[in-house]
Amino acid sequence: MNDVSLMIGLETHVQLNTKTKAFCACKNPVNLPEEAEPNTLTCPVCLGLPGSKPTCNKRFVELASKVAIALGAKLAKDTFFSRKTYFYPDMSKNFQTTQYEVPLASGTTLKIIPDCKKDIRLRRIHMEEDPAKLIHAGTHTLVDYNRAGIPLIEIVTEPDFRSPKEARNYLQKLAQILAYLGVYDPMSDASIKTDANISIQGGERVELKNITGTKEIERALSYELLRQKNVLRRGAKVVQETRAWKPETGVSKALRTKETEEDYGYIFEPDLSRITTNDAFSKKISFGMPELPDTRRARFIKQYNVSGKMAESLTSEKELSDLFELACKKAKPDVSATWVGIVLAKTLNYNNLTMKSSGMKNEWVIELIHAFQNKEYSDQTAERILRKMVGNKCGYHVAVNKYNFPKLGEGANISEMAKKVVSANKKAVDDYKAGESKSLNFLIGQLIRESRGSIDAEGAKKEILKQIS
Numbered sequence: 001m002n003d004v005s006l007m008i009g010l011e012t013h014v015q016l017n018t019k020t021k022a023f024c025a026c027k028n029p030v031n032l033p034e035e036a037e038p039n040t041l042t043c044p045v046c047l048g049l050p051g052s053k054p055t056c057n058k059r060f061v062e063l064a065s066k067v068a069i070a071l072g073a074k075l076a077k078d079t080f081f082s083r084k085t086y087f088y089p090d091m092s093k094n095f096q097t098t099q100y101e102v103p104l105a106s107g108t109t110l111k112i113i114p115d116c117k118k119d120i121r122l123r124r125i126h127m128e129e130d131p132a133k134l135i136h137a138g139t140h141t142l143v144d145y146n147r148a149g150i151p152l153i154e155i156v157t158e159p160d161f162r163s164p165k166e167a168r169n170y171l172q173k174l175a176q177i178l179a180y181l182g183v184y185d186p187m188s189d190a191s192i193k194t195d196a197n198i199s200i201q202g203g204e205r206v207e208l209k210n211i212t213g214t215k216e217i218e219r220a221l222s223y224e225l226l227r228q229k230n231v232l233r234r235g236a237k238v239v240q241e242t243r244a245w246k247p248e249t250g251v252s253k254a255l256r257t258k259e260t261e262e263d264y265g266y267i268f269e270p271d272l273s274r275i276t277t278n279d280a281f282s283k284k285i286s287f288g289m290p291e292l293p294d295t296r297r298a299r300f301i302k303q304y305n306v307s308g309k310m311a312e313s314l315t316s317e318k319e320l321s322d323l324f325e326l327a328c329k330k331a332k333p334d335v336s337a338t339w340v341g342i343v344l345a346k347t348l349n350y351n352n353l354t355m356k357s358s359g360m361k362n363e364w365v366i367e368l369i370h371a372f373q374n375k376e377y378s379d380q381t382a383e384r385i386l387r388k389m390v391g392n393k394c395g396y397h398v399a400v401n402k403y404n405f406p407k408l409g410e411g412a413n414i415s416e417m418a419k420k421v422v423s424a425n426k427k428a429v430d431d432y433k434a435g436e437s438k439s440l441n442f443l444i445g446q447l448i449r450e451s452r453g454s455i456d457a458e459g460a461k462k463e464i465l466k467q468i469s
Contacts, residue, residue, distance in 0.1 A: 005202070008161035008221060011195040012174065013152050015130060016063045016183055021046055021149035022129045023054035023097060023272070029146050038144040046149035048093025053271050056081075060127065060151040061104075061275060063183045065285045067153055068105035068125045070181055070292060075105050075277045081127075081269040089143050090131035098128035098154075100266045104275075112169040114297060114312060120170055121158040128152050159197065164221035167196065171214040173293075180290050180318045186354065196221055200228050204240040208252055211245050220245045224252055296321055304333040306341075313341040319355035320345065327366050331373045339369045343383055347390050359393040367396040376407050378456040380448060408456060418463040421446045429468055440464065 018028050024045035029036055044052035068075055079102045083095040103126035109119035130150035135142040155174065161167045175192055178184035184192070193212050198221060199205040206228065211220045228238050243252040291299070293315045300311040300321075315321045320340060327336035344365060348358055368389070372382040388399040399405075421443055422429055432439040440461070447460040 005200050006162055006225065007159040007199050007205075008164075008167055009159035009197045010155075010157045010161070010167060010170065010217075011197075012155045012157075012171065013128075013130075013193045013195075014067075014155070014178060014184055015191055016060065016151040016153060017185065018057055018059045018063065018151050020057060020059075022057050022060050022127070022151040024149055026149065028150055030150060036146055038142075039146060041146040042148070047145055048091070054097065056272055056275070057151060062285060063151070064104055064125070064127045064153045065277065065281070066181055066289070067155075067178065067183060069282065069286055070177060070289065071105075071110060071122060071125070071155075072108040073105035073122060073125055074107050075282060076102050077278070078102070078274055078276050079104055080274045081272045082266045083269050084128075085265040085267075088131070089141070090134050091148070092132070092145065096129060096131065097269055097272070099126035101268075104153075110170065110173065111294070112166065112173050114294060114308065118166075120160045120166075123156045123158050125153060125155050128154060159199075164218040164225065167221055168214060168218040171217055175214055176293050176316070180292055182290075185356070196224075198224050198228070199238070200225065201232065203228070203232075203238045206238065206240065207242045208245050209242060209255065212247070216245070216247055219247075219250065220252070223250060227252070290318065300324075304328065304337065306333065306337050310337050310341050313345055316345070317354055317356070323355060323362050323365060326362050327369050330366050331369045335373050336369055339372070339382075339386075340365070343386060344390075347383075347386055351390055353390070358390060360390060361395065364389060364395040371396070375456070377405065378408055378448065381405050408459070415463065415466075418447055418460075418467045422464065422467040432468065 015030050017030050019031060020026060021028055024043050026041050026043050026046055027036075029041055045054050065075060079099065081097050082100045084098045084100065085095045087094050103124040105125040106123065108122045110122060111119050130147050130152050132148040133144040133146070135144060157170070161170065171192065171194065175184065175186060178192075179186060191212060192214070193210055194217055196208045196211060196217065197205045198208065206224060208220055208224055211217050224243070231238050239257070241257050242255045244255050245252050297308075297311045297315045300306055300314055301308060306314070314324050314337060323344075324336055324340040327340060344355075348354060351358075365386075368382060368385060371377060372379065377385065385396065385399050385403075385405055388394070388403055389396060392399065392402075394402075425443060425446060428439040428442050432443070443464045444457055444460045447464060448457065
């Protein structure tokens with residue numbers, strides 16, 4: 001349940017999939033097919049060597065602006081970078097290039113659940129660079145500067161969350177929008193990391209650092225909420241501090257007392273020019289913007305007469321929703337919706353895949369849906385074909401020929417099979433005659449199994465009733 005005394009604000013860092021880093025020409029490791037050897041994607045700029053001069057990646061600004069516009073934020077007419085001073089080994093130049101005084105965009109809200117009145121206010125969206133990666137090996141700490149300089153956007157919310165579940169819903173919605181925009185691929189090496197500020201009963205706020213992904217945020221916040229409640233129960237006070245979330249143990253660990261903004265000693269970045277946006281720039285970024293999930297969901301409900309829950313499933317991934325619309329040109333909308341939004345989505349989820357990462361082609365799935373609609377296969381057989389297609393990354397015809405799936409009524413003496421099922425399940429027959437309708441469903445299932453899917457449920461029901469009567 002939501003707790004009105006609980007206040008949570010999130011700072012979410014999203015790695016963008018540009019070809020090169022934020023302020024130099026080094027390759028962005030997010031887009032590489034394989035992980036590069038440590039410290040091989042570096043140059044004087046991202047290593048912070050004396051005399052090196054950064055250059056802002058134009059594509060970085062465009063993608064960040066695209067996200068801001070899609071979220072409904074207002075782009076600043078004039079913005080610039082600052083230096084955030086801190087002395088840790090993951091930032092060899094002893095400062096991070098970020099934005100502080102004037103962020104790229106601000107002032108918008110995000111509805112986390114369709115048709116829900118609750119909105120989450122977004123305070124600011126700004127650009128910055130990723131620090132290097134620290135690798136703790138026993139008593140030593142190693143540093144890989146390949147990650148240093150990866151373009152990041154940071155999306156900061158107001159403390160509007162009243163439960164860990166709300167925070168998870170927000171991150172899932174945000175990741176979905178970013179995937180639709182094509183700036184983030186959940187199956188790539190790009191990451192979404194979140195720092196969470198949490199307080200209860202008006203007490204001091206605690207910052208939880210480096211929570212990766214959308215599922216872990218609920219777990220981390222639930223732990224921290226319980227920890228703070230236990231502190232108060234003991235009569236102690238929650239202290240303002242920064243804690244690191246440890247997913248392997250499911251606990252947080254104190255790192256340091258919480259810094260204030262003054263501790264970072266922000267100054268303007270003298271080596272990077274100001275960024276000016278105007279209406280022409282905004283129109284250029286907005287041109288070709290894809291239809292976003294909420295808009296597409298509402299359209300599906302109206303245009304294809306599907307339920308809200310089905311529309312939500314169909315729009316959970318852009319590639320799935322694109323497939324659904326293509327399938328509707330070859331098959332009925334209700335049939336297409338069932339196969340794309342339920343059967344295919346379930347099969348992909350079981351294999352820990354998305355449509356984009358599965359290697360499946362739209363035409364393969366559409367051919368299967370079309371064959372099912374034409375009653376070439378029973379629903380069970382068609383689903384088995386789909387599983388083979390996903391498992392083997394092969395087309396519909398390849399799966400059918402390789403595994404010899406039977407068509408409806410093909411090579412089977414259904415009448416004899418029905419007699420066999422009825423004879424072998426006399427108790428179920430007697431229960432059905434006594435008024436137990438579930439027993440009929442059991443017999444239908446047995447006949448479908450016996451026929452290896454060469455009969456559908458409707459045909460099996462007719463055959464069983466013939467034998468019983």
